[in-house]
Amino acid sequence: MTDHSEQISTPRRSVLQWAAAAPLLALPTLARGQTNAAPANADGFKPRVGQEGKDVIWVPTPDTLVERMLQMAMVGPNDFVVDLGSGDGKIAIAAARDFKARALGVEFNPQMVALSRQAAAQAGVTDKVRFEEGDIFKVDFTQASVVTMYLLPALNLKLRPQLLAMRPGTRIVSHQFTMGSWEPDDSSSVEDRPGYLWIVPAPVAGTWTLTSRGPDGETEARLAFSQSFQKVSGRVRMGDLNAGMRMVRLAGDRLDFELMDQRGQLRMYDGRVRGDRIEGRTLAANGAVGSFVANRVGPVLPIETVRD
């Protein structure tokens, strides 16, 4: 048990703990009651909103926000969605039923797992969704293309290194809680409840050699990127030119930037990062189209430059 879980040793304290961490939403949630709460399962177990969990109590995400979170992550049939701390299973089931994705719910409470399996059978999605009894800090979820969470700020931060190490382009959606200095790429509120989206950025910090090919021949350059999470800036050395890059934008494995060469020609670069290589197309201001390849020089540097 973590220090945090030790703080929520009784259901009453759990609710207060939750309320303290979620001043905007927890109290209204509990006061309004839970219309979305799960029914009893075959063994007569009836979940109770605010019941103790391992590291955080159970409070279900409302259906409207579940839908919005899955829309924000643009979940589709090719996705594998993992809900960390899946409660009654509603997010994983909605991903399978409404978005045709494969899904996995990881939940510590075995009775909630049984309830989720029953709900999946009722929804007719047992071929797409499964539930595992386990600890979110021990389970391997690296194969997910989308991760959903409704945890606590400290738990999000504890998971952050693992989330940042996932495949670039993996989407993470969190109900209510953020990820410290890793700012979200998008946010959206439904009935005053916020959902946040992050796209795992490719690691691009460091030096790269660049070769561009176009109608006027081949150009060699050296690129240097600085990175803090998805925020990237860069400089280029091309012959005796040493200049900043414009419009640098990283979204998952997609990296776009603009460079002005020694002759004052502005060129847009639109590439995909594949490990130690970036490949893509160029478009010059005069309309000339070309291609480019960049190769990393030196080791992969960390994305997470700020420790919260």
Ligand SMILES: C[S@@+](CC[C@H](N)C(=O)[O-])C[C@H]1O[C@@H](n2cnc3c(N)ncnc32)[C@H](O)[C@@H]1O
């Ligand atoms: C706030 S509820 C969210 C449930 C669901 N994801 C949703 O949004 O409706 C958090 C859930 O995480 C579970 N949980 C707490 N600590 C956990 C852990 N270490 N591993 C797995 N599940 C955990 C709790 O039992 C609870 O069901």
